Amino acid sequence: MIYILSYIIIGLGILFMLFGVIGLFQRKRDFYYRILIACKVDTVGMITIGIGMALRHGISFFTGKIFLILLIIVVLNPFVAHIVTQAAYKSGFISVYKRKDGDA
Amino acid sequence: MNNLIIVLLVFWIISSIWCVFAQKTYRVIIFFGVFSLLTAAIYLFLGAPDVAMAEAGISAFTTIFFIVCVEKYYSRGEGLKHEMATKTNKPRKITRYIFPFIFCVALLVLFLNFAPTGYVVTELRDQYLQMFMHDVGGLNAVTAIYLGYRVYDTLFEALLLVVAVVAVIHLSWYEKTAVSDGKHSEMERSRMAKFTMRIICPIILLFGTYLVLNGHISAGGGFLGGLAFASFIICRFLVLGIYDLPIEKAIRMEEIVFINIVILPILAIFTGIMYLAWDATEIFQNIYLIAMSGLIGMKVTLGFFVLFYRYIAIERLPEEGEGE
Numbered sequence: 001m002i003y004i005l006s007y008i009i010i011g012l013g014i015l016f017m018l019f020g021v022i023g024l025f026q027r028k029r030d031f032y033y034r035i036l037i038a039c040k041v042d043t044v045g046m047i048t049i050g051i052g053m054a055l056r057h058g059i060s061f062f063t064g065k066i067f068l069i070l071l072i073i074v075v076l077n078p079f080v081a082h083i084v085t086q087a088a089y090k091s092g093f094i095s096v097y098k099r100k101d102g103d104a
Numbered sequence: 105m106n107n108l109i110i111v112l113l114v115f116w117i118i119s120s121i122w123c124v125f126a127q128k129t130y131r132v133i134i135f136f137g138v139f140s141l142l143t144a145a146i147y148l149f150l151g152a153p154d155v156a157m158a159e160a161g162i163s164a165f166t167t168i169f170f171i172v173c174v175e176k177y178y179s180r181g182e183g184l185k186h187e188m189a190t191k192t193n194k195p196r197k198i199t200r201y202i203f204p205f206i207f208c209v210a211l212l213v214l215f216l217n218f219a220p221t222g223y224v225v226t227e228l229r230d231q232y233l234q235m236f237m238h239d240v241g242g243l244n245a246v247t248a249i250y251l252g253y254r255v256y257d258t259l260f261e262a263l264l265l266v267v268a269v270v271a272v273i274h275l276s277w278y279e280k281t282a283v284s285d286g287k288h289s290e291m292e293r294s295r296m297a298k299f300t301m302r303i304i305c306p307i308i309l310l311f312g313t314y315l316v317l318n319g320h321i322s323a324g325g326g327f328l329g330g331l332a333f334a335s336f337i338i339c340r341f342l343v344l345g346i347y348d349l350p351i352e353k354a355i356r357m358e359e360i361v362f363i364n365i366v367i368l369p370i371l372a373i374f375t376g377i378m379y380l381a382w383d384a385t386e387i388f389q390n391i392y393l394i395a396m397s398g399l400i401g402m403k404v405t406l407g408f409f410v411l412f413y414r415y416i417a418i419e420r421l422p423e424e425g426e427g428e
Contacts, residue, residue, distance in 0.1 A: 072307065079300045086294070 006056035013048030017041055031088060032095050039081035046073050109149050110216065116142045117208040121201065129174055137167040153323040154246045161331040165408070173415060241389030242320030251320075251396050255369045262365050262400065265407045269358060272414050301343045308336045312401070319397040320390065326397040330404025337409050351413055358406040365399050368392070 020041025024034055050070045054063045119142055123135040140163030147156035232253065236245050240252030250258050312332030319325035372392050 068307075072304070075300060075303050079296065082296060083294075 002055060006052045009052035009055065010049055013045045013052060016048060017045035020045065030095055031093060032085065035081055035085055039077060043073065043077045109146065112142055112146050112149065113212055116146065117212060121204055121208065125201065133167060133170045137163055154325060157323060157328050161328060165331065241386060242393050244320055244322060247320045247325055247393065251393055259366055262362055262403055265403065266362050269407050269410050272411055273355065297343045301339055305336055305339060308332055312336065316397050316401045317394060320393040326400030327404055329401040331408065333401065333405040334408035338412055351410065354406050354410055358403065358410065361399055361403045361406065365403060368396060368399065
């Protein structure tokens with residue numbers, strides 16, 4: 001029973017990642033949208049897959065390792081996206097949509 | 105041969121061709137990172153997690169290193185804007201992709217269909233795999249090979265890093281060895297960066313210590329631990345803005361550590377701790393392995409730290425009027 005549940009959760013995580021990849025290519029090629037999508041998808045998909053793997057494996061030392069990795073991902077992934085976006089903004093990169101508004 | 109490895113190998117070839125034929129410097133660096141990542145994945149699936157971790161760590165390190173160096177040598181960001189502004193209007197000739205692609209595909213086919221015919225000498229491999237626990241100690245065959253059977257190779261690899269550091273120090277333009285002109289990084293003012301680093305830095309330190317102390321039992325070793333420690337120092341340097349680091353002491357200490365790396369295996373060989381000359385050698389073998397891992401870790405930490413510090417922190421183009 002718990003095996004089926006864990007497989008469903010892992011599949012859900014892969015589905016999240018798939019939606020994100022589709023979303024990356026649907027939008028216009030704007031840097032800010034794409035980094036938002038990439039960061040969200042990575043974080044959410046990895047958390048879901050990690051929880052599924054922990055359920056699949058049961059309570060053991062391995063599960064602790066998975067939760068440590070999840071903790072690091074939750075802390076670091078949004079931080080990295082934030083720093084990259086901030087650097088792009090400070091070095092004067094303008095969004096595609098804003099550029100169009102300025103012209104009009 | 106696993107199907108996944110074949111897919112990875114195909115992408116590996118494609119990324120290497122991109123890397124050679126890319127038209128902009130930044131693209132070359134990014135494709136080189138992709139190439140290294142795929143290399144690490146292939147190592148992992150072929151059953152060498154140590155090498156895969158080292159490759160991944162070095163690729164992450166060198167990508168940042170190359171980008172910052174290119175940015176510096178293009179006079180402070182002008183290069184990036186120039187490269188982004190210029191459009192390469194040249195029509196892409198497909199013909200120049202064809203020959204390397206055919207060559208690589210042929211190599212791939214040869215590699216996949218490689219079946220050794222006749223008598224293959226596996227004597228040395230069997231000897232290593234059966235006897236390493238007895239001869240060198242530890243549970244990790246890779247560590248046993250590079251700290252036991254092939255220790256002279258390791259000495260020369262350590263010498264290579266020493267030569268690289270010495271070359272960087274003596275060929276760089278900037279003469280001073282400390283930064284005290286009040287320059288601060290952008291990230292230093294960000295509270296979010298400081299908060300995150302306070303959470304992450306202890307984890308990195310713990311991980312590095314684990315890799316160094318556990319290298320002879322599971323995947324890990326001195327090189328990876330050194331990379332982790334170096335990334336810790338660089339994180340502190342970039343985020344917390346600690347600029348007055350004792351670089352002279354670091355250079356001096358690196359030389360001392362290298363002398364120790366040379367002395368310790370020679371002592372171990374000539375006193376017979378290695379290769380089981382007397383009975384209760386297991387504990388001595390473990391002490392030797394951990395000490396060598398620790399020394400190599402210190403060596404790599406100091407080496408990468410000095411390289412990073414010289415190139416990225418204080419190296420800059422000489423100002424006009426400042427003179428040669």
